Amino acid sequence: MALLEDDEIRERLADLEGWERDGAVLRKQFKFDDFKGSVEFVNRITPAAEEMNHHPDLSISWNTVTVSLSTHSQGGITENDFELAKKIDPLA
Structure with a gap:
């Protein structure tokens, strides 16, 4: 999986x-009513990440989950990161 060029990344982010x-990461914060909602969201992400064998960095701070996507083996952003982002959004 090849790294995406800056222009491709900007276009896809739109x-x-x-x-x-x-930098080399796609990032989004998701807000929930409480800690339980945050944890449940993370649990909903797991099957998609496992199916793709592409695992986001996740940070939980009470009612906020920060999802960071990067293809570590390539050292930056690839198509896999955008595909997983598209799968994560409807889970929130």
Whole structure:
């Protein structure tokens, strides 16, 4: 899986609501009513990540989950990161 060029990343980000680029990472924060909602969201992400064998970095801070996507083996952003982002959004 090849790294995406800057222009490709900018173009694809336009199709994803709330996702931002932070260097070699795609990142989005998801807000929930409480900690339980945050944990349940993380649990909903697991099957999609396992199916793709592509695992996000996840951070939970009470009612906020920060999802960070990067293809570690490539050292940056690839098509897999955008595909997983598209699968994660409807789970929130």
